[in-house]
Amino acid sequence: xxxxxxxxxxxxxxxxxxxxxxxxxxVGTSTDTFxxxxxxxxxxxxxxxxxxxxxxxxxxxIGCSQCHIPNSGVFSMLGAKTYMGAKDAWAHFNDEDPxxxxxEMREDAREFIADSNCRTCHEDLMLNAKGDGPVPDKGRKDHxxxxxxxxxxxxxxxxxxxxxxxxxxxPKKPKVEIKSCVSCHEGLAHKPFHIAPDK
Numbered sequence: 001x002x003x004x005x006x007x008x009x010x011x012x013x014x015x016x017x018x019x020x021x022x023x024x025x026x027v028g029t030s031t032d033t034f035x036x037x038x039x040x041x042x043x044x045x046x047x048x049x050x051x052x053x054x055x056x057x058x059x060x061x062i063g064c065s066q067c068h069i070p071n072s073g074v075f076s077m078l079g080a081k082t083y084m085g086a087k088d089a090w091a092h093f094n095d096e097d098p099x100x101x102x103x104e105m106r107e108d109a110r111e112f113i114a115d116s117n118c119r120t121c122h123e124d125l126m127l128n129a130k131g132d133g134p135v136p137d138k139g140r141k142d143h144x145x146x147x148x149x150x151x152x153x154x155x156x157x158x159x160x161x162x163x164x165x166x167x168x169x170x171p172k173k174p175k176v177e178i179k180s181c182v183s184c185h186e187g188l189a190h191k192p193f194h195i196a197p198d199k
Contacts, residue, residue: 146179
């Protein structure tokens, strides 16, 4: 029986060490320092610093991960980090500049900005960005429609799954477009997609 406990103990320690290393890796690769270690990303940091999203409502700087790493669950976070990390590493080490054609990267970029990240700061969609007054009438109507169509905003919004572009060329049934926050709000942290980045 003591041999069984020893084996379980060793396995437990191995699992614990694996979880600690994985957690430290996830945290370390979510820092601005890590993101900006690739020269391609510095363009976007510079744009962010000049945007209304440079700081949050409390005056704290907003980092890359606050928008680009889903906060709606560990599987969403790991999936996004794996996909974006592999894609960005490939572009970096193969000398492909992902900033060259923003129109080509538009849908992929928007796919990885979860509504739940936006809603962390913008909780009441009937208030303006500063939170000191109502949104204009059009915004109120659009936000009411959004809230009706996105009952799971805390998990990234319905658009995280249902609003994605089709991955195959097979004909799809027509469906109602489910808009996400970034479907309407463009150019608030970075230049609009049709504008080439400054080199």
